[in-house]
Amino acid sequence: MPEPTQIQGERVVLREMVRADVDEMAKWPRFSEPELQWANLDLTFPSDRDLYFERGRSNATRRRFVILDETGRIIGTIGLRDLDFRRGDGTLGIIIRADAVDRGYGTDAIRSLAGYAFDSLGLRRVLLDVAEDNYRAQRVYEKLGFTTIGSHLGPQIVTYIDMSLTRDEYYRRNRPSKV
Ligand SMILES: CC(C)(COP(=O)(O)OP(=O)(O)OC[C@H]1O[C@@H](n2cnc3c(N)ncnc32)[C@H](O)[C@@H]1OP(=O)(O)O)[C@@H](O)C(=O)NCCC(=O)NCCS
Structure with missing residues (x-):
């Protein structure tokens, strides 16, 4: 299946990120939680925004999207990095x-991206890591069928849980006819 330019979820749409989106993202309110400070993107200056866009833009090993809500407002960003088509996975x-x-x-955005990863990119597994104190994210991943496959120590001595969603599990939950 060819790669779509937009991915339709139940409520959200994922659209390939363009440079102008980053100017909108620079206006996002900040997370106050100490453990989510990493999610406050440093986009103050145009040069920061150029760098952020160039580093993250889609290429052979990356796909990067903005998440649009029902009104077309940008409410998030989602993507896959470290794509390895031989191994059949991405993070x-x-x-x-x-x-x-x-x-x-x-939840809607991740389910939609996973569908694209399996249907359009032909991956076998979607991987991720999540800080062990990020309970909301873990709840979402478990709800969607991700399971823990390990853990590792990250920066600032935070433990990260490694998780994986297999294509079979995704199809079992979302496309029973394909299993
Ligand atoms: C993690 C994230 C992507 C989840 O998206 P979201 O739109 O907030 O999540 P949803 O509304 O779809 O679902 C949240 C779920 O977590 C639950 N939840 C909320 N706070 C929780 C907490 N402190 N502990 C456990 N579960 C929690 C909600 O009840 C809901 O579950 P339910 O549907 O069973 O009721 C989003 O919160 C986010 O971007 N957070 C900051 C950055 C981040 O953590 N990114 C992920 C890094 S691995």
């Missing part, structure tokens, strides 16, 4: 803007 990352969390958008 998911997501940030929903601080004033739009806990409304179901993240």
